[in-house]
Every structure is written in structure tokens, then in C-alpha cells.
Amino acid sequence: MSKERANKCIECTVTNCAHHCCDDDYCSLDSIKVGTHECDPTEDRCTDCLSFKMK
Numbered sequence: 001m002s003k004e005r006a007n008k009c010i011e012c013t014v015t016n017c018a019h020h021c022c023d024d025d026y027c028s029l030d031s032i033k034v035g036t037h038e039c040d041p042t043e044d045r046c047t048d049c050l051s052f053k054m055k
């Protein structure tokens, strides 16, 4: 993924994701979907990026 496509509105450190910008900690997508795997989320770790795609 090229740096030019880094979406500066979406910071991300998940380097295993195919949408991650290699050298920059940003997502390359125009938008993402966030969800949860919990029935009653109470902390940031309860949430997930549902746009994640394995490299």
C-alpha cells in the first residue's frame, strides 16, 4: 500500500491488515466500519475494526 493513499483521518497501527499503509500508521481506506464482539462493550478493547482484511 502506498503512502499517498494514507487517510490521515484514520490512524491505525494494525500492520497485519492489507489496508494498512506500510510506513505510516494510517489506514488507506476512505472509511471503515467499527463494531464490537461484546454484548455490553465497556472498554476500547471491546471494539473491532470490521474492515480488517488479512494481508
Ligand code: SF4
Pocket: 010, 011, 012, 013, 014, 017, 018, 019, 020, 021, 026, 027, 028, 029, 032, 049, 050, 051, 052, 053
Ligand atoms: S481496515 Fe481497519 S485494521 Fe485495517 S488498516 Fe484500516 S483501520 Fe486498520
